[in-house]
Amino acid sequence: MPATVELAKNSTGLVKERIKVLLVEDNEGYTYFVKDVLLRRNPDSFTLESVSRLDAGLDVLSHRDVDIVLLDLGLPDSAGYETFARAHRKSPSTPIIILTVLDDNELVMKSMRCGAQDYLVKDALDPSLLVRAIRYALERARAKRALRELSGRLLQSQDEERRRVARDLHETTAQTLAALSMNLSLLEDACSVEHKERTLELLARCRELANKCSSEVRTTSYLLHPPLLDELGLLGAVRDYADGFAKRSGIRVDLELSKDLCRLSKEIETSLFRVMQESLVNIHRHSGSKTASISLGMADGWVTLVVADSGSGLPPGTVVNGSGIISMGVGIPGMRERIIQLGGMFEIKTSEAGTEVTASLPVAI
Ligand SMILES: Nc1ncnc2c1ncn2[C@@H]1O[C@H](COP(=O)(O)OP(=O)(O)O)[C@@H](O)[C@H]1O
Numbered sequence: 001m002p003a004t005v006e007l008a009k010n011s012t013g014l015v016k017e018r019i020k021v022l023l024v025e026d027n028e029g030y031t032y033f034v035k036d037v038l039l040r041r042n043p044d045s046f047t048l049e050s051v052s053r054l055d056a057g058l059d060v061l062s063h064r065d066v067d068i069v070l071l072d073l074g075l076p077d078s079a080g081y082e083t084f085a086r087a088h089r090k091s092p093s094t095p096i097i098i099l100t101v102l103d104d105n106e107l108v109m110k111s112m113r114c115g116a117q118d119y120l121v122k123d124a125l126d127p128s129l130l131v132r133a134i135r136y137a138l139e140r141a142r143a144k145r146a147l148r149e150l151s152g153r154l155l156q157s158q159d160e161e162r163r164r165v166a167r168d169l170h171e172t173t174a175q176t177l178a179a180l181s182m183n184l185s186l187l188e189d190a191c192s193v194e195h196k197e198r199t200l201e202l203l204a205r206c207r208e209l210a211n212k213c214s215s216e217v218r219t220t221s222y223l224l225h226p227p228l229l230d231e232l233g234l235l236g237a238v239r240d241y242a243d244g245f246a247k248r249s250g251i252r253v254d255l256e257l258s259k260d261l262c263r264l265s266k267e268i269e270t271s272l273f274r275v276m277q278e279s280l281v282n283i284h285r286h287s288g289s290k291t292a293s294i295s296l297g298m299a300d301g302w303v304t305l306v307v308a309d310s311g312s313g314l315p316p317g318t319v320v321n322g323s324g325i326i327s328m329g330v331g332i333p334g335m336r337e338r339i340i341q342l343g344g345m346f347e348i349k350t351s352e353a354g355t356e357v358t359a360s361l362p363v364a365i
């Protein structure tokens with residue numbers, strides 16, 4: 001991703017990010033207005049490059065870093081929707097705000113449907129509106145990019161997951177079934193009174209293989225979707241999963257589960273279960289912690305899950321702040337997305353003393 005900010009020192013000496021704006025506008029009055037607002041009134045926040053023809057604008061887009069374009073649709077060398085389309089084609093990831101006059105409505109709507117971030121009606125422009133529109137457009141473009149990246153990663157991880165399940169089934173259950181079928185053929189051949197001992201031995205082996213097979217299928221299907229979640233609800237499923245996890249991983253898991261937690265909607269139970277599962281897997285894979293704790297409780301119409309460890313903490317730079325998380329994985333953004341989509345809150349606190357994942361969801365009572 002290209003760098004989207006330019007650093008500049010403001011009067012207090014603090015390093016601040018400046019937004020690089022490209023203005024493509026042939027009307028000198030509007031150009032003057034934008035320059036005045038961005039450069040004279042907000043010199044620490046913006047840099048501005050201004051051109052009056054589309055060709056010159058496209059040239060800037062090809063050769064220089066631009067964070068956002070303010071684009072007049074009627075220029076000496078291009079008019080109407082084509083103006084937007086050409087600028088958008090030149091740099092699809094750069095947000096464009098259209099500058100328009102009142103009677104352009106249909107044109108503006110078409111451009112918005114095709115990817116413009118926003119539009120500003122020139123006659124109603126005022127300084128704070130212009131600054132706000134630029135900031136909002138950048139934020140929307142950032143959110144859109146993050147969402148696209150996440151869906152890309154989700155699709156990729158879905159493919160990987162399918163490959164993993166297919167490989168697991170092939171390496172375990174399919175092999176066991178093949179051995180079972182071979183033994184059954186041998187059994188057929190050996191099925192006579194003289195070979196009673198051999199027959200019994202083969203039968204015992206077949207039973208062993210059949211048991212192994214069903215346990216493998218149960219493990220795979222449990223990991224795909226724990227059946228206890230539907231039957232027992234979140235509390236029972238968390239208890240059961242934590243128990244199995246502790247046995248397999250050797251990590252001690254302390255539980256603090258509020259007993260009076262009632263059954264919740266399927267979406268809420270599944271989401272919280274997945275957050276708990278992903279957090280435990282992360283603790284096992286990344287934290288180096290010997291202990292983990294899970295607490296689940298309800299207060300003021302919110303159900304809250306906290307999963308904590310006393311491990312190494314996330315690598316520096318992984319967490320930017322409460323909402324913006326940079327992660328190359330799918331786990332953390334996926335957890336966050338699940339919780340946000342249900343109107344909840346998701347937070348990760350991390351330090352060298354360990355990591356704490358908190359997910360809260362509102363419960364309609
Ligand atoms: N409990 C934890 N302790 C230490 N580091 C962690 C923990 N959870 C996550 N991380 C770090 O955050 C990164 C991103 O996690 P995640 O999004 O779940 O992706 P993945 O587990 O696939 O790498 C991990 O690669 C790891 O470096």
Ligand SMILES: [Mg+2]
Nearest residue numbers: 282329331332
């Ligand atoms: Mg993970």
